[in-house]
Every structure is written in C-alpha cells, then in structure tokens.
Amino acid sequence: GAGVSQSPRYKVAKRGQDVALRCDPISGHVSLFWYQQALGQGPEFLTYFQNEAQLDKSGLPSDRFFAERPEGSVSTLKIQRTQQEDSAVYLCASSLWGQGKQPQHFGDGTRLSIL
Amino acid sequence: AQTVTQSQPEMSVQEAETVTLSCTYDTSENNYYLFWYKQPPSRQMILVIRQEAYKQQNATENRFSVNFQKAAKSFSLKISDSQLGDTAMYFCAFISTSGTYKYIFGTGTRLKVLA
Numbered sequence: 001g002a003g004v005s006q007s008p009r010y011k012v013a014k015r016g017q018d019v020a021l022r023c024d025p026i027s028g029h030v031s032l033f034w035y036q037q038a039l040g041q042g043p044e045f046l047t048y049f050q051n052e053a054q055l056d057k058s059g060l061p062s063d064r065f066f067a068e069r070p071e072g073s074v075s076t077l078k079i080q081r082t083q084q085e086d087s088a089v090y091l092c093a094s095s096l097w098g099q100g101k102q103p104q105h106f107g108d109g110t111r112l113s114i115l
Numbered sequence: 116a117q118t119v120t121q122s123q124p125e126m127s128v129q130e131a132e133t134v135t136l137s138c139t140y141d142t143s144e145n146n147y148y149l150f151w152y153k154q155p156p157s158r159q160m161i162l163v164i165r166q167e168a169y170k171q172q173n174a175t176e177n178r179f180s181v182n183f184q185k186a187a188k189s190f191s192l193k194i195s196d197s198q199l200g201d202t203a204m205y206f207c208a209f210i211s212t213s214g215t216y217k218y219i220f221g222t223g224t225r226l227k228v229l230a
Contacts, residue, residue: 033217042119042206042220043160056215089158095216101148101167104218106160 002026004107006092012113013082021077021110025094032075033104034067035091043091049075079112087114117142119209121221128197129229135182136192136224138207145169146212149183149190154204154223163205166190197228 005024013019025032031050035043036059045059051072060067064082069075079086089111093104118141128134140149151163166174166183173181178198182191194201204225208218 031216035218040222042208042222043218044220045215045217048215048217056217059217091158091160093160093218103150103162103165105162106152109158111158 004092004094004105006090006107006110008110009108010111010113012115014115015082015084017082018078018080019082019112021079021090021112023075023077023092023094023107025073025075025092026105027073028096029094029105030072030097031095031104032069033093033095034075034077035093036061037089037091037109039088046077046090082112082114084114087112117144117209117211117219119207119219119221121207121224123224124222125225125227127227127229128194130197130199132197133193133195134197134226136194136205136207136226138190138192138221140188140190140207140209142188142209142211144211144213148210148212149181150208150210150218151179151181151190151192152206152208152220153201154206155202160206164192194226199228199230202226202228 034046037043048056049069064080066078089109091109093106095104147168149166152160178195204223207221
C-alpha cells in the first residue's frame with residue numbers, strides 16, 4: 001500500500017479482555033516497529049522486527065504484551081488481560097532496512113481505551 | 116542510555132513569523148541521526164527534517180531548518196514563514212547507529228500558529 005495502515009483506529013475494551021492490534025507496513029519494508037504513546041507524551045519503543053524475526057522486544061512492558069509478524073509483512077500486537085494503564089495510542093512504523101539513515105514511516109495509530 | 120529533552124511544552128507564533136523549537140539530547144556515541152517529526156491531531160507522525168551527526172552542515176527543507184550543535188548536543192528546529200498548517204505537536208527523535216535503530220523521542224512541543 002501507499003502508507004502504513006493500522007486497524008482498528010479506535011478500540012475500547014473492558015479491563016481483563018484481550019485485544020489485538022494490526023499493522024500493515026509499506027510493501028517491501030523489512031523493518032517494523034511498535035511504539036506506545038501515552039497521552040501528552042512522546043512515543044516509546046515497544047518492539048522491533050526485521051522480516052519475521054523479532055530482534056528486540058526490550059520495550060514490552062510486561063509478558064501480557066506479545067507481538068508477531070509471521071510472514072514478514074503484517075504484524076499484530078496482542079495485549080492479554082488488559083489493564084487501565086494500557087490505555088494509549090499504539091503506533092506502528094516501518095522502514096526499508098532500519099539502518100537509522102532511512103526514516104521510519106508511521107501509521108495513524110490505534111487509540112486503545114481500557115474501561 | 117540516550118535521552119532526548121524538549122523543554123518547551125507549548126509555544127505559539129503569529130502566522131508568517133519565525134519560531135524555534137529546542138531539543139537537547141544525551142549520548143556517548145559519536146555517530147547517530149536526529150529527526151524532527153510533526154504530529155497533527157490526525158495522529159500520523161510526519162517526518163519534517165533529518166540530520167546526520169557526522170555532517171557539519173545544518174539540514175534544510177524548504178521553510179524548515181535545524182541548528183545542530185554537536186558539542187553542545189543541541190538540535191533546534193527553526194520554522195520560517197509559519198503557516199496555520201504548521202499547528203501540531205513536534206517531536207525530536209534520536210537514533211543510534213548501533214543496535215535496533217529504534218527512535219528515542221522527546222516529550223514534544225505543542226506549536227500553535229495564530230492567524
């Protein structure tokens with residue numbers, strides 16, 4: 001596609017429910033990143049994929065967070081047993097090779113609200 | 116660990132005037148990349164300008180330019196001839212050339228351009 005696509009745009013869930021957020025990167029982009037953006041803050045890194053390999057998951061806040069990219073294109077971020085502190089905007093970004101020089105292209109994000 | 120600081124939570128500027136947004140960072144590395152991103156209410160992060168640390172020349176993109184002071188670890192953004200469409204959150208971001216190439220963002224500056 002022309003840009004990074006994320007769905008859903010908004011998600012409301014009750015505390016304790018599981019949620020799944022989808023990211024469709026720019027076609028051909030090898031690197032994919034997930035970020036969490038709390039209200040009024042800058043995005044914070046969650047995890048990084050190079051093709052289907054998850055090379056860095058150091059930013060995942062707990063073992064309730066799980067991400068996958070099984071075929072090296074679409075990625076899913078799953079949050080189990082959601083809690084109120086999980087409420088945030090989740091941004092996905094992709095880049096051609098992820099070598100720093102090439103900028104990351106961001107999607108519109110998914111705003112997750114936990115009631 | 117690298118950190119990025121944006122000390123101006125909010126700024127305003129009259130249309131057609133010039134405004135400068137500040138950013139400082141901390142790193143022990145010699146080679147890295149710095150970025151400014153714009154995030155309008157639509158939430159999509161849009162690349163404004165990019166600077167490579169090994170280049171002494173300040174980057175320029177149309178009305179946007181940076182003042183990169185490597186020794187001082189300062190990376191400010193100057194917007195000339197401000198337009199109403201420049202109203203947005205502006206984030207400064209740092210990428211190391213080693214490791215995951217994840218962005219480290221500042222907390223952002225909310226810029227309002229006044230008619």
